[in-house]
Amino acid sequence: MQVSELIERLKKYPAGLEVLIEQNTDNGRTVFSKEVWGLAEYEPKEEDIFCLIYLPPLLNHPDDED
Known part of the structure; x- marks a missing residue:
């Protein structure tokens, strides 16, 4: 995926749902920020993200077919 x-x-x-986002900064350092999806104004860009850590673990959503 x-x-x-x-x-x-x-x-x-x-x-x-809380997720931890690993993101590059302008000075090259990496920071972690916890966002609450649905309430956060930050809209992550694919190029900003190295990994997503799910808290709690990602479960099947009722809309998922698999």
Whole structure:
């Protein structure tokens, strides 16, 4: 699954799902930021993200077919 697919899938989940985002900064350092999807104004770009860590683990959404 591609990062863009993960982002779209996470957006289906209710507000309150916390994800940890590893992101590049302008000075080259890496920072971690916790976002609450559905409430956060930050819209991640695929090129900004190295990995997504799900808290809690990603479960099947009722809309998922698989």
